[in-house]
Amino acid sequence: MVELSDGVPTDIHGDPDNPTSEGYFCIKGKASLDLLRSPDRLTTPLMRTGPRGSGEFEPVSWDAALDRIGSELAATIGRHGPESVALAQGTDRNYQEWVFRLANAIGTPNVVGPAHVCFYPRVMASIMTYGAFTFCDYDGDPEVVLLWGSNKPSTHSDGVIGIKLLRAVERGSRVITVDPRRTQTAARSSLHLAIQPGTDCALALGMIKIVVDEGWYDHDFVAAHTSGFDELVAHVKAYDIERVARITGLAPGLIHEATRSYALAARACIEAGTGLSQNENSFDTHRAIALLAAICGNIDAPGGDVIWEPMPIEGRRAFPRSDLLPEEQAKKRIGGDKHKILSMSGWVAPGDLHEAIVTGSPYPITSMLVFGSNMLASHENTELVRQAMSKLDLVVVCDLFMTPTARYADVVLPTSSWLERDQIVEFNSYIAARRKIATVQGCRSDEEIILQLAERLGLSEHFFPSLEAALDAKLAGIELTWEQFTKIGYIRNEKRYHKYREGGFRTRSGRVNLMNNGLRSMGYEPFPVFRRPPETDPALPYLMTSAHPRQFYNTEFHQLPTTSRGQTTARVTVHPDTADREGLTDGEEVDLFTRAGARGVRMTVKISDSVAPNVVMADAGWWYPGASSVDDSLRSSVNLLTDNDRSDVHMGSATMRGVAVGIRRLGPGRG
Incomplete structure (x- = not known):
């Protein structure tokens, strides 16, 4: 709602009558x-x-x-x-x-x-699996929401405002968060899986194996509406819970509990965010999650992952x-x-x-x-x-x-x-x-x-x-x-459920493609495969993940007083053990680097136990509008550290999260 005085905008606020936002209005809108x-x-x-x-x-x-x-x-x-x-x-x-x-x-x-x-690794993974794109049905009161690589209440992705998730929680939905960082959302979740950056594909495949082994899959849906289930069962045998725990850094009991809560929920959806799309396993991660949702019978169901029908x-x-x-x-x-x-x-x-x-x-x-x-x-x-x-x-x-x-x-x-x-x-809505x-x-x-x-x-x-x-x-x-x-x-856009019952899924077979022979014909694996990152250099002991602060939109709004007044420099969040090891103090400037002696990325230290000791969380999308040169403007841009060496074979997705880095102090630290 924009208020005008003599035709000139004077104030702006959320519209409480809007069924999408329900009056919620974030700082970027303000x-x-x-x-x-x-x-x-x-x-x-x-x-x-x-x-x-x-x-x-x-x-x-x-x-x-x-x-x-x-x-x-x-x-x-x-x-x-x-x-x-x-x-x-x-x-x-x-x-x-x-x-x-x-x-x-x-x-x-x-x-x-x-x-x-x-957005497109998720879109294409959905299309290659179901023949269409899906989104979470928060209005359908999911019993469980698996929030995976998404900080929905802060990012409001896909035209579905995060308030919808919060309203579902108020009505009784439980949230399981998969995120390397303990965000405010993760801290309030029923379970928080603080996964190692870039290992989500292994977790999804491990969860599929648990669902199969425990018999928690939707037997009727799998039999009537999927193809390739037996082959999928054989494929995920390699992803036993102990191996997945070693890869992801998660306790086996936590993985099992999260899988059980999701698989046995009467209604459940998965909110998969861009955190999953920025590494070499991008497409296969989203496809593994799509397979998990399918075998649990949560596709196009109330409170599940609903297939989008575009308006005409x-x-x-x-x-x-x-x-x-x-x-x-x-x-x-x-x-x-x-x-x-x-x-x-x-x-x-x-x-x-x-x-x-x-x-x-x-x-x-x-x-x-x-x-x-x-x-x-x-x-x-x-x-x-x-x-x-x-x-x-x-x-x-x-x-x-x-x-x-x-x-x-x-x-x-x-x-x-x-x-x-x-x-x-x-x-979609x-x-x-x-x-x-x-x-x-x-x-x-x-x-x-x-x-x-x-x-x-x-x-x-x-x-x-x-x-x-x-x-x-x-x-x-x-x-x-x-x-x-x-x-x-x-x-x-009014939702309709179980649309596949009318004429099948929009795939060539009319079924959910658990095994995708179309991928095989293009030279890819027919099932998702987790590709392990190379062994890390001892000089680069930390895994960098990244996200833009909630007051900015990717690289935007850095020159506006409302959004920039609270933070003027890019931050890197480090665990207290990391700070002790490196001799860092809160507010100190450091460089993150990926090659010894190479140019680093300038960050201000924030010490917090919201990340693991081997993980650092850098602000992404940063640039300084008032800088006199391009070099100075980009001195805190994390993409000075990223490259194209480890990219997703299907989508070309760059590894922007899960990057091995070192920390270089610029001046005297703690004595």
Whole structure:
């Protein structure tokens, strides 16, 4: 709810009548007026005048900026083919389908983003298992919620606000949390499994073995609706509880108790978060969890993991117009031969793209359009990202602020915040009308920019004469215009349970694929397999995991007073035993490093027993907006420590959690 005075926003708060949020409003939402009024907002297009990264630009008109972009893109497409253009975006801002539509209309298969370490390992694991994506049915009063790699009350993922989980707990749901860190949620859970970072796949396979051995699986569901159960039973024999306990660092009794509580619950769901998607076992971890949920009969059941049925609008599935991308162009997707499951979803892994740009193989990539992504802070292997951006002929960045990534651009286009644009917001539980209620002079929405670029590239036939016409087209399936929808504002996507009883699952067999022969035909294992990390170097005795502080959204909001006032530096949380061993004091600055003598990542020490003695928890997504150089701005970015050496074979997911590090003191510690 935004309060206006003479048409000017003056206050913002949660809507108690909204069935999704129930009035809950997090600090990032409260900072929206800061976002609108920030003196640091970009308000005019800029063209680079100095070296890449120098931050030296001159203001130009919108027409001049768009004409240059259109001209240079047309030239490189004519010279090197449409695949020489790459598009990039950050976390979805409900214009993801627009970015893909532009890419498909251009004819490039190369779209990069955070998909490989965020949402898509879970999406693709679900699709390869059930033929569809699932989400937790908190309104169905689950008896047990297995919160796995997710701090739901703080992160509010997938369009399902964490308040739904808390309300379920108030009604009697019990929570089992799997997380290396004792978060507030973990501390209030019935059980907390403080797992070693990156070992979740072994835990899931071990839990499946316990369920099978104890006979706790849903015999009727398994017999009627799954395939490959006997083969699964044989596969998980290797994951006995003692072995899994050694791998995960968990007590065997705790593993058994957690498995029993979940498997024997009448209604149970699994909230699997991005903590599981950021290591070399990413896809197989999510698929193992999908198999666990299936054999326990919790798929598409009340209080379980419900299959998403999209509403009949032209949204995330239809609007990208994948039919516009010729098959011969789709086959050119960078990394498509290596990370085949990610490629099936239409994405390119950043590591594959940046390597291709630097090497020029398998073909030249000369230009990149970046929509709402601070790639230098958010993508793994910062140095490779920097090399790639330095080599490109044309870099265009559309953003609200001058980020380190924008400093590397040839053209910077100032975009609008969510209060300044008309959008249809689509999630699994609802669609909503986001109405423009404010204007920052000089800024345009990403959708408007895409429409104007399409016109300059001669692609208007695949787009719309105006943004409102596009919104009308998206809503045609529910027989509403944008103007009519704004008066309704919100339409709930009503759930239906046990949909598979009508015609089976949306797999080729109509059953849940416990064993997936499609994976085998692509050269992968038909069952999930845990890949052990290499032996650690004694000089790197700690496992680094990471998460962004709750007041920030990935790399965003660092320059806003409401969100930044409580914390001005990146922190690393260490156990008191670690502090004693290293001679550290609370508030001391240290460097984390992955190679002796190499550049470290600057962190401020926070001593807490919320992590194990061999685990350190670093703040992720950190950069300093006021820094004078890109190097100084990124001095606390954990991605200076990540690389592409250990990536998931299916998705290209980088190992961003479970990284072996050492700690280097910068000054005198305790005497």
